[in-house]
Amino acid sequence: EVQLVESGGGLVQPGGSLRLSCAVSGFTFTSYTVNWVRQAPGKGLEWVSHVNVGSDLIDYADSVRGRFTISRDNAKNSLYLQMSSLRVEDTAVYYCVRDWSWAFDHWGQGTLVTVSS
Amino acid sequence: QSALTQPPSASGSPGQSVTISCTGTSSDVGGYNFVSWYQQHPGKAPRLLIYEVTKRPSGVPDRFSGSKSGNTASLTVSGLQAEDEADYYCSSFAGGRKWVFGGGTKLTVL
Numbered sequence: 001e002v003q004l005v006e007s008g009g010g011l012v013q014p015g016g017s018l019r020l021s022c023a024v025s026g027f028t029f030t031s032y033t034v035n036w037v038r039q040a041p042g043k044g045l046e047w048v049s050h051v052n053v054g055s056d057l058i059d060y061a062d063s064v065r066g067r068f069t070i071s072r073d074n075a076k077n078s079l080y081l082q083m084s085s086l087r088v089e090d091t092a093v094y095y096c097v098r099d100w101s102w103a104f105d106h107w108g109q110g111t112l113v114t115v116s117s
Numbered sequence: 118q119s120a121l122t123q124p125p126s127a128s129g130s131p132g133q134s135v136t137i138s139c140t141g142t143s144s145d146v147g148g149y150n151f152v153s154w155y156q157q158h159p160g161k162a163p164r165l166l167i168y169e170v171t172k173r174p175s176g177v178p179d180r181f182s183g184s185k186s187g188n189t190a191s192l193t194v195s196g197l198q199a200e201d202e203a204d205y206y207c208s209s210f211a212g213g214r215k216w217v218f219g220g221g222t223k224l225t226v227l
Contacts, residue, residue: 035216044120045155045163045206047216059214095162102210103153103168110162 002026002106004096009111016086016115022079022096022108029077033057033099036070036081038092039110046092049081050099064090086115121146121207121219128225129197137222139190139207145217147188151210154183154192157221158203166205167192194224202226 008020020036036048049060049070058070069082079096093110100106122140129135139146139154146152152170155163165174167183170190180195190209194201207219 037218044221045208045218046120047208047218050214050216052214057214061215101168101172102149102151103165104155104163104208105165105168105174107162107164 002098004098004106004108006094006096006108006111009094009113011114011116012086013117014086014088014115017082017084018086018113020081020083020094020096020111020113024077024079024096024098027098027106029072030074034072034079035097035099035104036079037095037097037104037107038090038113039095040089040092043092048094051079083113086113088115091115119217121209121217123205123207123219123222125220126223126225128227129194130227131197131199133197134193134195135197135224136191136193137205137207137224139192139209139219141188141190141209141217143188145209145211146185146190148212149210150185152183152185152190153208154181154190155206155208156201156203157206163206197226199226 003025033052035050051070067085071080095110096108097104098106154167157163170185205222211217
């Protein structure tokens with residue numbers, strides 16, 4: 001069974017940092033590109049970042065570029081999102097998502113990040 | 118990266134058909150056949166319903182179908198059932214390695 005399990009969310013003050021992790025199982029991690037997608041409370045989905053298998057093709061939404069860094073450790077079957085200079089508007093559930101046939105076919109359960117003073 | 122435009126709400130009675138639109142630009146929806154649709158029930162993660170405009174992953178009922186014309190994609194839900202009541206999101210590849218989502222449509226089964 002394909003599983004993606006996020007962790008690392010929590011409450012952080014504006015300007016602070018947080019590192020999200022996503023542990024995957026049930027599929028060959030080194031065969032898939034993976035993404036982070038977020039959803040602010042009561043709002044729609046927003047694509048955040050993408051990393052390919054070799055970590056040489058990475059991109060970010062304009063809203064997080066320069067503040068967030070995506071990475072993966074293929075040996076540990078894990079995806080990460082280092083978030084810094086956090087803003088109130090970064091408050092959201094962050095999903096770890098597998099890329100397949102130009103779509104997002106498997107999603108984690110999400111981890112909530114709350115940026116507030 | 119502007120969000121794709123979806124109607125905020127849609128509704129239909131059990132057994133009826135409902136179509137949800139998703140309008141983008143020639144840089145996303147109109148430029149690529151990489152539109153996908155997702156269903157999200159409250160408190161749950163999204164579920165992939167349609168990929169590459171018209172294709173259904175295994176396990177998705179054929180009541181769900183997708184299409185595209187120009188810069189607008191559509192999701193049609195036929196034979197509405199109570200469990201179809203959910204939020205629906207479209208997404209499109211937007212070039213490079215970027216993706217864009219629609220604002221979401223809340224489907225109500227009357």
